[in-house]
Amino acid sequence: MPTKVKKNHRKEERSLFALGNEAVVEGALLAGCSFFAGYPITPSTEIAEIMAERLPRLPDGVFIQMEDEIASLGAVIGASLAGRKSMTATSGPGFSLMQEHIGYASMTEVPLVIVNVMRGGPSTGLPTSPAQGDVQQARWGTHGDHPIIVLSASNVQECLDMTVRAFNLSEKYRSPVILLLDEITAHTREKIQIPNRETYEIFSRIKPSMPPEWFVPYEESMRGVPPMPALGEGYRFHVTGLTHDVNGYPTSRPEEVEKLMQRLFRKIDQFFYDIQIIEETACEDAEVVVIAYGCVARSAHLAVLQARELGTRAGLLKLKTLFPFPRPAVERFIRQCRAVIVPEMNMGQMSREVKRVNNGLSSVRTLNRIDGQIITPAEILKVLQKA
Amino acid sequence: MPTKVKKNHRKEERSLFALGNEAVVEGALLAGCSFFAGYPITPSTEIAEIMAERLPRLPDGVFIQMEDEIASLGAVIGASLAGRKSMTATSGPGFSLMQEHIGYASMTEVPLVIVNVMRGGPSTGLPTSPAQGDVQQARWGTHGDHPIIVLSASNVQECLDMTVRAFNLSEKYRSPVILLLDEITAHTREKIQIPNRETYEIFSRIKPSMPPEWFVPYEESMRGVPPMPALGEGYRFHVTGLTHDVNGYPTSRPEEVEKLMQRLFRKIDQFFYDIQIIEETACEDAEVVVIAYGCVARSAHLAVLQARELGTRAGLLKLKTLFPFPRPAVERFIRQCRAVIVPEMNMGQMSREVKRVNNGLSSVRTLNRIDGQIITPAEILKVLQKA
């Protein structure tokens, strides 16, 4: 049962010793999230629980526990259409159930954030163990070709930062954004710095700025991202998961369908460099680079430092954007290095992407674990030294 | 309303002028399928409708329309556990809803067949138009790393053949098998030959052959595929989507989890050559090979013949197994050809796989369409001539 929580409208910067999942909540509130719908599932549950405590204390915050994950994402889409920055959080099985609605959000260009705290599995799997098995699913889980943005985080501060980032990107590009965490990152407590809301860059969807009668909901434009009114604001538009024309009405005319689909992809593609977020450690002169993300990037970080001490010119490329795949960054190191190493807690899901762009230029080594245990620095170090 | 249908236990070979969807039913019945659960969705619905007419006429046939696709696949898994060869059929949105249960079937090694007749989309998309947008989803749609078999067919006879194949592989390897069709293949009528059931190779799951007390449900073995009793046959075993030990009981001990996962992957990997089904046309001396599947392979076939007439040494590699990706076959042509062309009715889902294994050896050209229209022979020919 809750006791008092202090006012939420903090202006000053403050720090907290927080769980990764807690940091997600802090990030979301900072980004302006005021709507959460979800369904409990380990190891994401704390996000819902903390939201349940925090949101009702905000003047316009809404928390609702839905009957399942399908309903949760349905409600989030509805709330976003009604003008709210909205999110949900889940884990593997729930994420699988959300797939139909992820496609809907992508097709209808509804900004929202889905946090998927990956656990071991397929299926019910290992509910309380970490894994990185949902990476390709985050990209391809829904039917039909669709653009999507997938981010990840590897420590608690990044949980906050990347949640803010996720909201910003979703609002900027009218796209669902998936934040992939793993059980370790979500369940580690560390100190985080919560920045001042005023000084932090927060992006909100652009609203139409013409009289309603002149508003064409899905009009072509340079940016490719149409302005988005909220339901009830006077711009009466139609939203549909069917392929639609610029007015939003269903169409199956090939030229209109083609235009729609091209625009959906283009709006992500052309802002690639805004969306690609990576972090390099000791990379300038590296001969071997480890490409990692999530909790494994932490092991990799230590391994790289240790390898340097042992005389190997190792570097770390940490991916914070997983999709669209940060190809240019990866290609740079493929050219520069005699080998790149991709350690992952799955059977090789990001390494596929690396191999795809490798084109025979470098040697791509993989290091995989799927037993619910984190890959240790020592394991990575071993591969580093052999590479 | 149905009129009389003749006895179903036909022994003699016969031909039919049938829809692709109808051929799927013929193939399924031939393979011994006696259980269908489904939920209507265009363009797969005829499969359910014909099953609804045919199955109750078989002595042990069961057709049931469930309340949704999640329930459909749930019922199919249940029926398969109870010893039936079972299947369902759906299309994009329904396929997305089935993802959680696909992972469950993969984890619990339940043989079953899912036919996904791809339509345009993401989301509701283009319900009556063809596309090939669910290829990567078929591989990655459920959470967590998992093995899966994905087949496809490009004409009506193949719909029958590949359905039989799908059942055989699913029974042989205790794995869900996904048959990806497209709206064109499913909705084309052609003459098919229905082979005599006695002469056709039909595989059924292997049952345990020891006294129940000695039965270890998920014991390690060379083949990696444990024998599978039906519920109620005297072998009382436990089925769970949690990671489990050889007895089937939940475990999170890393070494047991590791063993389970390795076996699941190994049982598919080591029989790769049994699972890989491809078809070559004019490939021996080809300098440019088109790699295609589904209805597009038909366009490619014509294009290749036309190109040959025009003097280009073109060939066609038709993929009938999509996953596990027929890497050896593709690599052969990558080595042999100056270019390979991958035309697809999506933004490039199989071409990713081709690029992944290309390693800079050949030039991989793509040809993509996502407007609900089939890629024509002329379009492919154009690329062929330039390649």
Add this chain to the structure above:
Amino acid sequence: MKPPYEIQRFELRLSGLGGQGILTLGKVLGAGLALEEGYFVAQTQSYGPEARGGASRSDLVISSQPISYPKPEQLDLLVALSQEACNQYYRHLKQGGYLLVDDSLVKQTPTNIYWGLPFTTLAKEKLGMVQAANMVLLGALAHLVPFVVPRAMKKGLETSLSPKFLESNLKAFQLGMTQAKKKYPNVQTQWTSF
């Protein structure tokens, strides 16, 4: 079984409105050619909401060789049972392709070179059942198109229809054939190649 005519690739479209029995006709024609005559036939049709009373369409590609691409690219023969269908699809007819219309429904043809027979009127007036227009049309095709062999079509009808409906359908078929023969006695010689 070797089909009597060697056909390269013949593309035929049946078009009109929902309710005219076009989809059934496509199936019957296709089945007859494929099962009775041994041609390769790929038949496709329109799905979707138009099927409820809107436009309706059935396409057949017919060949003596296996058919790779199953959809028509340039029609050899267009059959139009409505004005809209005629307008919409005429441009898909290849040069020298044939047009057959129900001239009780299609009043404006985009060309003067066409065959016209009043299938619907015939069905209504001579048979008293407007739904039989598609079988009248089939009869006409059996006369007009060399490889649509009457015997095969009749056999096809016999195997696919229940006895209850067979007789009236055969009657309609006969009517169409007779009428076509009467109006276009020498048409079969016009065909140069398939």
Add this chain to the structure above:
Amino acid sequence: MKPPYEIQRFELRLSGLGGQGILTLGKVLGAGLALEEGYFVAQTQSYGPEARGGASRSDLVISSQPISYPKPEQLDLLVALSQEACNQYYRHLKQGGYLLVDDSLVKQTPTNIYWGLPFTTLAKEKLGMVQAANMVLLGALAHLVPFVVPRAMKKGLETSLSPKFLESNLKAFQLGMTQAKKKYPNVQTQWTSF
């Protein structure tokens, strides 16, 4: 804020049974070190069904530098509040690592070199509330481990606990510190490096 001790990487495990307040203790200790003292701290813990009365565990990695790998690899200090925990985790202790047990509960230690204090008995008998054992332990840690600075821990308790519970907790903390000091007066000098 610069922490008083330079710590390379110090790995600490609190272990015992559900209900002993181990998870809370991990949080309080971590928060104190991270927020009040400015160390980098990564705290993880066991989740899952064991949390309901079964085994319970909280791990802290403490360092003056940013922590890359957040899980302990070889423990510098193992605190065991149950025999099972002691048996299970002792092998994770690095050579020269320290063992601290509740000697009212852990009757067999795998080594003779350890610190033992009866936290549970103390809490029950001196404070009348067995749930305070974790705070008694925290007090002991504040004496035994140089960088666990009493002032910081107290401050941490003050900010994280409601006044209602604060007093009794501080009392338990004090008790632990006193008892530890009494039994191991010179312990802090034993530490050679972190």
Add this chain to the structure above:
Amino acid sequence: MAKDKQQVVVSIYPDWCKGCGICAAFCPGEVLELGPDGKARVVQGATCRNCGFCEHHCPDFAIVVKTKRRIANNREVDHAHEG
């Protein structure tokens, strides 16, 4: 409800009428029937009771029943809808 038969004019937009026959089947005044083009048409406007059944039940919003006075007064306004 006004039942002054003299005052009303029933008109149908054939473009929108799909000929379902509901209006004709239930019209208490036998005002309507389906014509040879399969669309509804007015056969005896005079017997219209202005009951509103047809307007309320036409699934295609293809029937308009107007009182004559209204027609006279609002010609321009209505025109827009008839265009």
Add this chain to the structure above:
Amino acid sequence: MAKDKQQVVVSIYPDWCKGCGICAAFCPGEVLELGPDGKARVVQGATCRNCGFCEHHCPDFAIVVKTKRRIANNREVDHAHEG
């Protein structure tokens, strides 16, 4: 239901008992209580009414109530379960 108090022996498997206290709280004969180890134990076996409450309600199947005769007769069979 047999209510012959003399005939029964109540025994508890401490390994399986989780000390929930249900048996002790509702036992009409006040036969049971929670011991210092937190597990149920028999304090006055003699007052057992053989009502079966404890056996039916122990969520951990940790209590066995046996009639003495049964014990004598079935020693071997039962033994297996107690091992």
Add this chain to the structure above:
Amino acid sequence: MAEVTQLIHHYLRHNKRFPHVLCPGCGHGIVLGSLVRSVHQLGLTKDEVVLVAGIGCSGRIAVYVDFNTVHTTHGRTLTFATGIKMANPRLKVIAVMGDGDALSIGGNHFLHAARRNIGVTALILNNNIYGMTGGQSSSTTAENCYSTTSPYGQQEQSFDIVELAKAAGAPYVARSTVLHVKLLDRIITTALARPGFNLVEVLTPCHTQFGRKNKFKTTVDMYKWYKKNAIPLDSLSKLPQEEQNQRTPIGIFVEENRPSLEERYAAITCRLEEASK
């Protein structure tokens, strides 16, 4: 009774082509008319109305009417509606669903929306069949009826939507047919005017996919059947028992007041704000 049709036209989207795609005689159009009249009657502005629809022929009406319209996924309408209402309680949220949509795939959301008493007017356009996909049986297809997936007659019992809504706790439950359009107008208007979850079941004929397979020669026959079969709730009890079972009662089955979820939520927020002052 004037200006009925013009009124409807006023609410239709002028940049959409008409007639709509629905079949001749499909009752869904009549429901759309009734809904428009009810909105008008209450003086709601087009801007404050949000019509959320499912996938099915019924859902198709969303595209034609000039409100805020959201055409969702099959079966999930009420989840979107819940999000919209909670996000902006000032909106008047109307959910339009088919029987397959609301009760086959969407049955759970229906129960939970009723239980929560979320402020949504839910219209279920029950034609006892899957219209859009071509006539498969739905969970309201009566026993022994024929459909493309029950070629030997439906062997499953059908749902009584009214009973389900009652059991789930809906505070307003009403039923009409498209033939009984006065009742329909009345119950939709009442539903729209109330807070919380309000359920209106509308019996509407689908001749194309249901009628033809079940001995209805024409769409008009189906309307005649409603005329014969439907009976006002308060007249029902006057019939002999066995005849009661043959007939379908229409009218208002439940009409109670209990605070809606959005109201209760607002109260909590208020309470917390007070407390934190």
Add this chain to the structure above:
Amino acid sequence: MAEVTQLIHHYLRHNKRFPHVLCPGCGHGIVLGSLVRSVHQLGLTKDEVVLVAGIGCSGRIAVYVDFNTVHTTHGRTLTFATGIKMANPRLKVIAVMGDGDALSIGGNHFLHAARRNIGVTALILNNNIYGMTGGQSSSTTAENCYSTTSPYGQQEQSFDIVELAKAAGAPYVARSTVLHVKLLDRIITTALARPGFNLVEVLTPCHTQFGRKNKFKTTVDMYKWYKKNAIPLDSLSKLPQEEQNQRTPIGIFVEENRPSLEERYAAITCRLEEASK
């Protein structure tokens, strides 16, 4: 009343470790005992019983009992059970579900299984909370109760499972608590003996996740509350009205006969076979 515990032991898996993972005093274990006794009483063999369970603490019991056991996905138990029963009607299929499992995520399958009258004995172990995931509210958490997702008190009405089952058409509907174990044994035995869909709701305490947050000091207090609060259905009407609303009736609410889906299906198959001869 002899040999109760030994009997249960006989049905437990001897190669599984005990005690089971459930918390001290968790009522789920009592249900398992009752189920075992009922199976035994009916003389069913272990081989012919299939226990299908959902995800949740309740579902965990599947692993301990020596029947054919299938631990499914969260909320979908009844779909698996339906497939199993239709595939092999000779099996005795028992579905064990939690309240979250059966009614939150799985509510739709519950309705449809009841409607279809599929031959499954459905046990809902209703502890009014999500036990396994750590105490979030479920759709049976009573208004104003506290949970980790209703820290300010539950603002949503809760389901009455019995009412839902009735409305969906279940031919047998009964409820007991784990304290009323004689009744529990009786209703489970009856349910198992009947064809078709039979619903048994069992009220069972979760002190760990529900009791602690809602003023129950110990697990025993929760059992005491059942003692005070539950009342046999036939005694209910003897109480004054306002007291009736405070109490939870237990007993058999519906007991009717109607052919199960598998029986009807078999009849169709028969009919078709006759016809084709």
